Every structure is written in C-alpha cells, then in structure tokens.
Amino acid sequence: MGHSLSPAIHGAAFRSLGLDWVYLRFDVEPEALGAAVAGLRALGAMGANVTMPHKETVLEHLDDLSGDARSVGAVNTIQRVGDRLIGHNTDIDGFSRMVVEDVGLDVAGTRCLVLGAGGAARAAVRALERLGAGGVTVAARRVEQAERVAAVADGTNANTLGWDEAERKLGAFDVVVNATPLGMKGELAIASEGLGPSHVVLDLIYDPPTTPLVAAARAAGARAWSGLGMLVHQAAASFRIWTGSEPPVEAMSAAALHAVGRRDPRTESR
Numbered sequence: 001m002g003h004s005l006s007p008a009i010h011g012a013a014f015r016s017l018g019l020d021w022v023y024l025r026f027d028v029e030p031e032a033l034g035a036a037v038a039g040l041r042a043l044g045a046m047g048a049n050v051t052m053p054h055k056e057t058v059l060e061h062l063d064d065l066s067g068d069a070r071s072v073g074a075v076n077t078i079q080r081v082g083d084r085l086i087g088h089n090t091d092i093d094g095f096s097r098m099v100v101e102d103v104g105l106d107v108a109g110t111r112c113l114v115l116g117a118g119g120a121a122r123a124a125v126r127a128l129e130r131l132g133a134g135g136v137t138v139a140a141r142r143v144e145q146a147e148r149v150a151a152v153a154d155g156t157n158a159n160t161l162g163w164d165e166a167e168r169k170l171g172a173f174d175v176v177v178n179a180t181p182l183g184m185k186g187e188l189a190i191a192s193e194g195l196g197p198s199h200v201v202l203d204l205i206y207d208p209p210t211t212p213l214v215a216a217a218r219a220a221g222a223r224a225w226s227g228l229g230m231l232v233h234q235a236a237a238s239f240r241i242w243t244g245s246e247p248p249v250e251a252m253s254a255a256a257l258h259a260v261g262r263r264d265p266r267t268e269s270r
C-alpha cells in the first residue's frame with residue numbers, strides 16, 4: 001500500500017466537485033482486517049478501498065456483495081449503507097475501460113494470456129470474457145490457483161499454462177496481461193524474447209509507470225501500456241459508488257499523472 005496513488009486521485013476528485021471529504025490511507029495487518037472493517041461502521045466512514053493482500057479475505061467481514069464482487073470473489077471497494085457494508089469490485093470496470101477507452105483495443109476473438117492468479121488477474125479475466133475475448137489463458141506458478149482464476153471466465157474458452165510454458169509460448173497470444181507484482185522493483189515479469197509487433201501488452205503495474213516488461217515489449221515493436229489508466233477508471237467507479245455523482249475523470253487522471261511524475265519524472269505514463 002506504500003505505493004498508493006489513490007489519496008491523490010480521490011483528493012483531486014473531491015476538490016473538483018467541492019466535496020468536503022477526505023481519503024486516508026491505512027496499512028492494515030491481516031490479523032487486524034476484521035477490526036479495521038468494523039471500524040468503518042463505527043466511524044461512519046462513507047466507504048473504503050481494499051488492496052492486496054486483503055481483496056479476497058475481506059469478503060468474510062462484509063454484509064453483502066455486488067454481482068461483480070461475487071463473480072470474481074474479490075473486493076476492492078467497500079460502500080457503507082447505514083450499518084451495512086457492501087463489497088464491490090471496480091477493477092473489472094477499470095480494466096475494461098482502460099482496454100476500450102484508453103488503449104482502443106477490440107479484444108473480440110483475440111487470444112489473451114493473463115500472468116498471475118490474484119485479485120487483479122480475476123478482474124482482468126472477467127473483463128476479457130465480457131469483452132468477447134476468443135480465449136483466456138491464465139499462467140501462474142501455482143497451477144491450482146490458475147485453475148481457480150480461469151474458472152472465473154466461465155463464458156469463454158479458458159485454460160491454464162505453467163509459468164515456464166507461458167514464456168515459451170508467448171507467440172501463441174495476441175494480448176499479454178501482467179497481473180503480478182513483478183516489475184514493481186525493476187524485475188522483468190516474463191522473458192520477453194517471444195514478444196513482437198503483433199502483441200499488445202497490458203501491464204497492470206502503474207508505479208513505476210514504465211516497467212521492464214513495458215519497455216521490453218515496446219523495444220520488440222509491441223504496443224504496451226501500464227496500468228495507470230485502469231487505476232484511474234477503477235477509482236472513478238469507486239467514486240461513483242460512494243458519492244452517487246459522476247466522477248471528474250479528467251481531474252483524477254491529471255492527479256494520477258502528476259503523482260507518478262513526481263515519483264519518477266524520467267518516465268512516461270503509459
């Protein structure tokens with residue numbers, strides 16, 4: 001959570017709409033998650049975001065789930081309605097909007113590879129299925145975890161690959177999504193030799209804004225984006241849930257770019 005840009009993004013949105021709201025960041029240890037969530041009720045907070053590693057374990061502390069949260073078994077947004085806490089998943093909407101609105105990519109019929117099998121992977125798999133991907137393959141170091149995530153795409157042709165096999169078979173895919181944290185500390189998520197001009201690479205990491213995978217993909221002639229667009233769109237969807245107002249996406253996007261730029265002015269955003 002130390003890398004969160006969300007306070008800057010939501011702070012800009014509140015200011016833009018003249019709302020007297022504040023977005024605060026707390027580091028919560030796994031054993032304190034239940035108490036932290038109950039605290040939202042006690043404090044009368046309007047809601048919260050939940051990030052790794054709590055997106056799945058938080059479900060047991062909530063009163064109800066939206067359809068999207070239930071379908072992927074992961075929550076990134078909590079809404080307080082009276083005494084009840086409702087879990088939502090805006091990562092699905094965030095990923096979809098990044099693909100459609102920012103990248104301008106029509107994934108219909110494409111062969112997609114999703115690296116990782118956590119909450120972000122579940123959201124990406126669900127979104128790709130909804131957008132009509134021709135096939136979704138999940139690669140993870142734990143195959144049973146990959147199988148559980150592939151099952152999220154029940155409406156499309158979904159399967160799994162071992163990590164090493166995925167590296168060898170990159171050429172068999174049109175779209176590669178990195179939904180692991182690999183790249184946040186400068187490591188290359190996957191050996192990039194198999195990438196070429198026909199690939200679209202979507203790295204869900206947004207900090208640093210240009211990961212080694214994005215850089216390697218671009219060097220190989222592929223089109224590649226970081227996850228900053230997804231971050232802004234999932235934040236906009238959370239904002240809509242909490243406030244009932246249309247989010248000022250331009251102001252949120254500008255705040256995200258500014259916050260990332262302040263961290264690493266040498267790199268571009270996406």
Ligand code: NAP
Pocket residue numbers: 051052053055091094116117118119120121140141142145178179180181182184204205206227228230231232234
């Ligand atoms: P998560 O639930 O912790 O899942 C991470 C996944 O990556 C797990 O499958 C994990 O495998 C795998 N992984 C971790 N280290 C690995 C390694 N060395 N080799 C192979 N696989 C590895 O995390 P998450 O919430 O899905 O987030 C994943 C990434 O997406 C993070 O970088 C996060 O910042 C980013 N994200 C971005 C947005 C956005 O809006 N742009 C939204 C959500 C997440 P194991 O289970 O075996 O450890």
